[in-house]
Amino acid sequence: MSEPALATTHRSHLCGALRAEHVGTTVRLGGWVHRARDLGGLVFVDLRDRAGLVQVSFDPSRTGSELAARAASLGAETVVLVEGVVTERPAAMRNPDMATGDVEVRATTLRVVGPADTPAIPVARGKSEQLAAEDLRLRHRFLDLRREELQHNVILRHRLMQRTRRYLSDAGFLEIETPILTKPTPEGARDYLVPSRVHAGEFYALPQSPQIYKQLLMVSGFDRYFQIARCFRDEDLRADRQPEFTQIDVEASFVGQEDVMRVAEGLTRALWEEGGSAAPAEIPRMSYADAMERYGIDRPDLRYGMEIEDVSDAFRGLDFPFTSAALEAGGRVRGIRVPGGAALSRKQLDELDAIVKSAGGRGLLRIKRVNGALEGPAAKVLDESRAAKLRLADGELGLYLAGEDRLANPALDRVRQDVAQRMRLIPDDARAFVWVTDFPMFERDAASGALGAVHHPFTAPHPDDVPLLATEPWKARALAYDLVLNGTELGGGSIRISDPALQARVFALLGVDDETARARFGFLLEGLRAGAPPHGGIAFGFDRIVMLLAGATSLRDVIAFPKTTAARALFEGAPSPVPAADLTELHINVERE
RNA sequence: GGGGCCGUAGCUCAGCUUGGUUAGAGCACUCGACUGUCACUCGAGAGGUCGCGGGUUCGAGCCCCGUCGGCCCCGCCA
Numbered sequence: 001m002s003e004p005a006l007a008t009t010h011r012s013h014l015c016g017a018l019r020a021e022h023v024g025t026t027v028r029l030g031g032w033v034h035r036a037r038d039l040g041g042l043v044f045v046d047l048r049d050r051a052g053l054v055q056v057s058f059d060p061s062r063t064g065s066e067l068a069a070r071a072a073s074l075g076a077e078t079v080v081l082v083e084g085v086v087t088e089r090p091a092a093m094r095n096p097d098m099a100t101g102d103v104e105v106r107a108t109t110l111r112v113v114g115p116a117d118t119p120a121i122p123v124a125r126g127k128s129e130q131l132a133a134e135d136l137r138l139r140h141r142f143l144d145l146r147r148e149e150l151q152h153n154v155i156l157r158h159r160l161m162q163r164t165r166r167y168l169s170d171a172g173f174l175e176i177e178t179p180i181l182t183k184p185t186p187e188g189a190r191d192y193l194v195p196s197r198v199h200a201g202e203f204y205a206l207p208q209s210p211q212i213y214k215q216l217l218m219v220s221g222f223d224r225y226f227q228i229a230r231c232f233r234d235e236d237l238r239a240d241r242q243p244e245f246t247q248i249d250v251e252a253s254f255v256g257q258e259d260v261m262r263v264a265e266g267l268t269r270a271l272w273e274e275g276g277s278a279a280p281a282e283i284p285r286m287s288y289a290d291a292m293e294r295y296g297i298d299r300p301d302l303r304y305g306m307e308i309e310d311v312s313d314a315f316r317g318l319d320f321p322f323t324s325a326a327l328e329a330g331g332r333v334r335g336i337r338v339p340g341g342a343a344l345s346r347k348q349l350d351e352l353d354a355i356v357k358s359a360g361g362r363g364l365l366r367i368k369r370v371n372g373a374l375e376g377p378a379a380k381v382l383d384e385s386r387a388a389k390l391r392l393a394d395g396e397l398g399l400y401l402a403g404e405d406r407l408a409n410p411a412l413d414r415v416r417q418d419v420a421q422r423m424r425l426i427p428d429d430a431r432a433f434v435w436v437t438d439f440p441m442f443e444r445d446a447a448s449g450a451l452g453a454v455h456h457p458f459t460a461p462h463p464d465d466v467p468l469l470a471t472e473p474w475k476a477r478a479l480a481y482d483l484v485l486n487g488t489e490l491g492g493g494s495i496r497i498s499d500p501a502l503q504a505r506v507f508a509l510l511g512v513d514d515e516t517a518r519a520r521f522g523f524l525l526e527g528l529r530a531g532a533p534p535h536g537g538i539a540f541g542f543d544r545i546v547m548l549l550a551g552a553t554s555l556r557d558v559i560a561f562p563k564t565t566a567a568r569a570l571f572e573g574a575p576s577p578v579p580a581a582d583l584t585e586l587h588i589n590v591e592r593e
Numbered sequence: 594g595g596g597g598c599c600g601u602a603g604c605u606c607a608g609c610u611u612g613g614u615u616a617g618a619g620c621a622c623u624c625g626a627c628u629g630u631c632a633c634u635c636g637a638g639a640g641g642u643c644g645c646g647g648g649u650u651c652g653a654g655c656c657c658c659g660u661c662g663g664c665c666c667c668g669c670c671a
Contacts, residue, residue, distance in 0.1 A: 035631080035632080037629095037630050037631065037633050037634095038627085038630095038633090039627065039628055039629070039630060039633070039634090040626065040627030040628065041627075041628035042628040042629060042630075043628090043630095044629080044630055044631065044633085046631070053631095055630085055631065057629080057630090059628075059629090060628080061628080068628095075622090076621080089629090090629080092629085093629055093630080093631090095630095095631055097631085098631075101631085118603070118621070118622060119603085119604090119621085120603060120604080121603080121604060122603090122604060122605095122620080122621070124632080125620095125632085126620075126632035127632060128632085129604085129605070129619090129620070129632080130604085130605050130606080131604095131605090132604055132605075133599090133600085133604085133605090133663075133664090134663070134664070135600095135662070135663045135664085136604080136663095138663090185671085187671050188670080188671035189669080189670050189671075190669085190670085208670095208671085211671095233670060234670095235669055235670040236594095236668080236669060236670080237670095238665085238666080238670090239664085239665070239666095241670070358596090358666085358667070359667090452671070453671050454671080455671070456671045457671070459671095510671095554664095564662090564663065564664085565663075565664065565665080566662080566663080568662090568663095570662095570663090
């Protein structure tokens with residue numbers, strides 16, 4: 001890959017790009033003083049720009065003592081312009097840890113153009129020195145962003161964004177922008193609202209996603225659309241959740257599920273290649289039902305085994321307190337077998353128990369096989385044939401939960417993940433992509449029994465299951481699909497309903513009456529009645545993809561100016577109060593507690 | 594809305610268990626020495642609202658209550 005010429009009137013080369021091939025060249029550099037070393041005559045300055053570091057030397061016997069003295073007095077993070085000659089370093093003075101370590105620039109001039117206060121947080125950091133606290137890093141973001149790691153992440157983000165545009169554009173997709181000021185939606189996440197000055201008491205909402213707009217673009221005949229779309233959700237944050245985030249949003253017409261998945265796979269492959277690691281040619285698939293049965297979650301981590309197994313038969317008919325009640329109530333006994341798990345300490349097992357309890361379970365039944373014999377509270381009640389059904393090998397530990405699947409699944413998932421980490425069962429470089437398909441259309445609220453959309457209310461039912469809408473709608477599958485990597489959802493999508501009559505039926509099932517549907521989604525319904533092609537699409541969580549490919553552990557490390565977990569921007573100080581006059585103009589009266 | 598952890602010099606941390614004279618260290622900073630370093634080295638110095646408020650106590654960085662901020666998790670996130 002050839003670097004573009006970044007030469008300007010102030011500089012001829014990038015600091016970090018200088019190599020042996022430049023030896024003898026007179027260069028002009030601009031950069032930040034990373035570190036300076038004053039040896040009492042000879043002075044070295046490591047100069048930094050976005051390409052990296054280069055050592056600039058000031059030898060008083062060549063430069064005169066005045067220039068060397070000025071170099072010695074440079075503070076960290078000062079911006080300077082330097083003129084000099086790229087020189088090969090003597091063999092013993094090369095630095096193999098530096099990309100530019102074979103050369104140095106012998107300075108002939110030095111000009112301070114950007115004096116700098118002593119940095120509030122260090123940019124240059126010793127090998128074993130800790131990072132500054134994250135709130136300080138966010139408050140002084142312009143300094144933190146100078147660090148090599150964040151520079152790398154931001155540049156990677158740019159490359160992934162460009163690769164996305166190139167891939168989708170080459171595949172015939174049109175990049176079309178949709179409004180940021182849009183209509184509040186009662187469904188889904190809480191909206192960020194923007195008051196209207198012109199219309200007292202009325203509000204725009206920031207989009208949670210461009211969902212309806214992209215469907216209307218299909219109605220309008222744009223056939224293939226994409227957008228790198230900023231989305232907003234006013235919900236509480238996590239390490240992998242920001243209030244504003246970026247989606248790669250894709251929609252296409254005259255497509256079925258397979259067509260969308262093929263494009264999504266191609267894009268994934270391109271992005272992983274751009275990120276420096278190849279994605280598999282074909283991504284395996286698993287049904288939602290299968291994922292829940294074997295992994296207890298709809299985004300299974302397939303980098304390791306320990307699948308959930310049903311061992312109800314081993315306990316059926318037994319008078320054993322842990323399992324009897326659950327089995328009689330129609331529940332099951334399920335769990336995982338942990339290879340080598342018999343060696344886990346009492347303390348570790350208690351910690352697992354705590355995890356189960358925090359996930360809503362009553363506790364774990366633990367059975368291990370040591371030297372051929374079962375050990376644990378259930379060992380006495382299980383005879384040979386029942387014990388055999390557990391299929392525990394020597395040294396294995398069985399961890400079981402009894403009860404309803406809806407309660408046991410999340411707990412089993414947590415246990416499986418925790419154990420995998422504890423036992424180091426996850427290979428370092430493993431990548432396990434999987435498509436999860438055949439999601440249910442609806443989920444039933446546990447208390448009220450009311451139906452809600454699993455994906456969103458515009459998702460098409462599986463054609464085989466349309467009859468179920470009239471009888472047992474909660475059993476109907478949707479044409480919805482999620483792409484999962486290592487237990488993380490990368491993206492998800494669906495084929496949409498393009499038949500207005502079917503859309504009306506689905507709204508009815510969701511408890512949305514005609515009038516409400518018209519008020520909330522009228523412009524979409526009118527669109528569908530105007531002649532809608534079959535269409536569907538997918539949206540990827542772009543920030544999360546960058547995070548994975550950057551090897552970062554927090555979204556904040558791949559977003560230039562992120563928010564804290566309290567949705568604050570520490571750098572610019574948002575949100576903030578506004579003058580009373582501004583509120584008056586917006587017809588807003590703020591009540592304070 | 595709930596739970597957990599953290600807050601001491603510009604930065605990273607120790608001190609808190611068991612309250613007691615002047616709150617320490619490394620880095621950074623200032624001054625000085627040093628001509629091949631690359632986390633340069635060496636010497637000296639300056640630097641503190643112990644997040645904030647209240648309480649207990651003869652006495653609080655340390656104990657208690659509240660509060661603010663950060664991080665992680667549950668709820669929430671069609």
